[in-house]
Amino acid sequence: MPRNSNPSRSANGSPASGNQAPAPAANFDQMGFRQGHGPLLGGPGKVRSKNTAGTLRRIGSYLALQRQSLITVVLSTVITSGLALLGPYMIGKMVDNYVVPRHYDGFMRMGMLLLGVYLLGAIFTWIQQYSASSLSQNTVRDMRRDIMKHYQRLPVPFFDQKTHGELMSRATNDIANVSNTLNQTVVQLISGVLMLVGSIVMMFVLSGWMTLITILTVPLIAFITKRITKYTRHYFSQQQRHLGEVNSFVQEMISGLKVVKVFGREATSTEQFRDINEKLRAVSIKAQSLSGSMGPMMNTMRNITFVIIAVCGGLFAYHDLITIGVIVSFLNYSTQFSQPINQLANQYNLFQSAVAGAERVFEVLELEPEMYDDREEWLNRSLPIRGEVVFDRVTFGYKPDVPVLKQLSLEASPGQMIALVGPTGAGKTTVINLLTRFYEIGSGQIRIDGRDIQQFSKQELRQQIGLVLQDAYVFSGTIRENIRYGRLDATDQEVEAAARHANADTFIRRLPKGYDTDLSADGSNLSQGQKQLLTIARAVLANPAILILDEATSSVDTRTELHIQEAMKSLMKGRTSFVIAHRLSTIREADSILVVNGGEIIEQGSHEELLQLNGFYAGLVHNQWAAQEQTG
Numbered sequence: 127m128p129r130n131s132n133p134s135r136s137a138n139g140s141p142a143s144g145n146q147a148p149a150p151a152a153n154f155d156q157m158g159f160r161q162g163h164g165p166l167l168g169g170p171g172k173v174r175s176k177n178t179a180g181t182l183r184r185i186g187s188y189l190a191l192q193r194q195s196l197i198t199v200v201l202s203t204v205i206t207s208g209l210a211l212l213g214p215y216m217i218g219k220m221v222d223n224y225v226v227p228r229h230y231d232g233f234m235r236m237g238m239l240l241l242g243v244y245l246l247g248a249i250f251t252w253i254q255q256y257s258a259s260s261l262s263q264n265t266v267r268d269m270r271r272d273i274m275k276h277y278q279r280l281p282v283p284f285f286d287q288k289t290h291g292e293l294m295s296r297a298t299n300d301i302a303n304v305s306n307t308l309n310q311t312v313v314q315l316i317s318g319v320l321m322l323v324g325s326i327v328m329m330f331v332l333s334g335w336m337t338l339i340t341i342l343t344v345p346l347i348a349f350i351t352k353r354i355t356k357y358t359r360h361y362f363s364q365q366q367r368h369l370g371e372v373n374s375f376v377q378e379m380i381s382g383l384k385v386v387k388v389f390g391r392e393a394t395s396t397e398q399f400r401d402i403n404e405k406l407r408a409v410s411i412k413a414q415s416l417s418g419s420m421g422p423m424m425n426t427m428r429n430i431t432f433v434i435i436a437v438c439g440g441l442f443a444y445h446d447l448i449t450i451g452v453i454v455s456f457l458n459y460s461t462q463f464s465q466p467i468n469q470l471a472n473q474y475n476l477f478q479s480a481v482a483g484a485e486r487v488f489e490v491l492e493l494e495p496e497m498y499d500d501r502e503e504w505l506n507r508s509l510p511i512r513g514e515v516v517f518d519r520v521t522f523g524y525k526p527d528v529p530v531l532k533q534l535s536l537e538a539s540p541g542q543m544i545a546l547v548g549p550t551g552a553g554k555t556t557v558i559n560l561l562t563r564f565y566e567i568g569s570g571q572i573r574i575d576g577r578d579i580q581q582f583s584k585q586e587l588r589q590q591i592g593l594v595l596q597d598a599y600v601f602s603g604t605i606r607e608n609i610r611y612g613r614l615d616a617t618d619q620e621v622e623a624a625a626r627h628a629n630a631d632t633f634i635r636r637l638p639k640g641y642d643t644d645l646s647a648d649g650s651n652l653s654q655g656q657k658q659l660l661t662i663a664r665a666v667l668a669n670p671a672i673l674i675l676d677e678a679t680s681s682v683d684t685r686t687e688l689h690i691q692e693a694m695k696s697l698m699k700g701r702t703s704f705v706i707a708h709r710l711s712t713i714r715e716a717d718s719i720l721v722v723n724g725g726e727i728i729e730q731g732s733h734e735e736l737l738q739l740n741g742f743y744a745g746l747v748h749n750q751w752a753a754q755e756q757t758g
């Protein structure tokens with residue numbers, strides 16, 4: 127359960143945020159937020175960044191925070207590469223100076239020295255790996271922290287435009303890409319360049335002609351590698367695509383399991399799955415076998431290079447142009463020299479996909495958040511309000527050219543219960559979205575206690591509002607923590623009192639661990655009605671002046687509904703309440719029923735008054751009675 131230090135009054139867990147000045151509605155499409163998923167499972171090389179330099183600068187600013195690790199990585203890489211270059215040179219010298227002339231003492235001394243060089247290399251390699259991991263993990267931790275913080279501060283309309291998968295992918299897969307690359311690339315880039323340049327220099331020092339012969343083998347290796355990678359990349363991207371199909375099929379089958387069973391479609395599903403599964407198998411074999419043969423192929427190439435160097439070196443040595451020690455050194459350098467070429471080529475692809483991943487993270491971070499003020503005085507500030515709510519000729523549309531509410535006006539006196547009814551899509555929830563300032567109105571004014579809600583900070587406003595939604599939301603965590611989400615400083619006694627008030631205490635006490643029972647992430651170990659009672663308890667604890675109950679009882683059975691209604695009735699006492707209910711029986715006692723249709727209030731009055739009017743509401747009531755009689 128997220129431990130928010132903010133005593134939000136939004137009972138259903140909407141993070142409270144504040145706004146000192148009304149922020150202009152952000153147009154996220156104009157802000158360059160691109161559609162599409164990040165490379166979910168690799169597929170490096172496919173993704174290209176738009177602004178590599180800018181993204182690198184931002185990654186750099188994150189890396190700069192890890193100065194110590196960065197310096198350690200660079201230093202240890204330089205030392206490791208230096209030692210690795212020294213080794214072959216020493217071996218050559220050992221052969222020429224001690225092995226060939228049979229100087230036993232010098233031979234042993236040099237052997238020990240060489241051992242020392244390689245051991246030191248191992249120690250610095252470990253330091254290098256450790257600091258590279260710290261560098262990358264600390265950096266992506268900071269990036270994850272920033273993107274999560276930013277998600278919480280982005281206004282609600284932003285989330286309308288993006289799928290959950292997309293947003294999660296940015297906080298997980300894209301960042302994982304950055305982490306993988308940082309881990310390897312920083313080290314390999316530095317060591318690759320050092321080893322390449324270092325080996326060439328060392329080889330030239332030993333023999334110019336032999337260096338030329340060794341370098342000539344490079345295009346051959348590069349050509350073969352390129353051909354193989356071309357095919358592997360093709361098959362790997364196909365594998366990704368088929369894997370994606372398998373994933374979505376499995377996900378769909380599990381989510382829709384009941385539907386599959388009810389319609390007896392198990393056999394068809396299995397048949398469909400067999401096809402997709404088979405395609406994945408076939409292409410995976412090609413991809414894996416090709417990529418698996420890459421290593422042995424490279425080995426063969428390396429061996430061929432060895433043969434060329436040994437034969438040419440032998441000829442040169444025969445004519446006294448070079449010594450045997452130089453041949454030995456060259457054999458070693460030839461491997462050290464070809465490795466970084468392949469590594470750097472691979473790193474380039476990986477690097478591209480990391481930059482693209484980072485760019486997708488930064489795109490989110492660049493979006494304008496809701497104005498937010500988390501200073502202590504805001505958090506603890508609670509302006510007592512009476513709860514008078516006025517909508518004054520409010521016009522609003524989710525899209526500017528499609529008005530959803532048209533010149534809508536309504537008034538709720540403090541403590542009144544206002545019911546909103548009307549056909550689906552009429553605009554009832556929209557009224558609530560505007561009162562909570564999840565969305566900003568187009569024209570008109572909404573006032574609470576005579577004050578324009580634009581003058582409240584969003585945080586201040588939402589602290590006054592409690593929300594109980596139909597889709598009761600519970601977090602993973604204990605029942606106690608879930609209720610306490612309504613007011614974080616509540617004592618255990620206050621939590622339990624709230625639960626009693628919400629009719630939830632009895633069922634909670636019957637659970638094996640009572641208030642300390644752990645809830646799974648979506649509360650699947652509770653019934654819908656029980657979850658509803660928990661969110662009511664949460665709202666009781668928050669003690670808001672204004673309460674919003676959105677179709678809160680429409681998905682539970684009649685007995686639970688009575689239970690919930692009772693809890694709600696006691697919750698509504700003394701608060702201005704807006705109730706959206708499809709079951710008209712729940713709102714009979716409302717002080718005023720507003721009938722919304724097509725974004726306008728077409729009728730208004732008490733239950734009796736509206737029945738007498740014999741208009742739209744009366745029609746709805748009669749329809750529902752008729753339906754109940756039919757089913758009853």
Ligand SMILES: Nc1ncnc2c1ncn2[C@@H]1O[C@H](COP(=O)(O)OP(=O)(O)OP(=O)(O)O)[C@@H](O)[C@H]1O
Nearest residue numbers: 286524525530548549550551552553554555556557
């Ligand atoms: N986030 C959104 N983006 C764009 N259009 C939306 C959004 N939410 C709602 N709408 C549209 O606004 C209109 C009013 O929706 P609203 O949710 O207010 O209706 P409602 O009366 O609460 O319906 P229901 O009883 O089915 O919940 C509908 O036409 C709907 O399609």
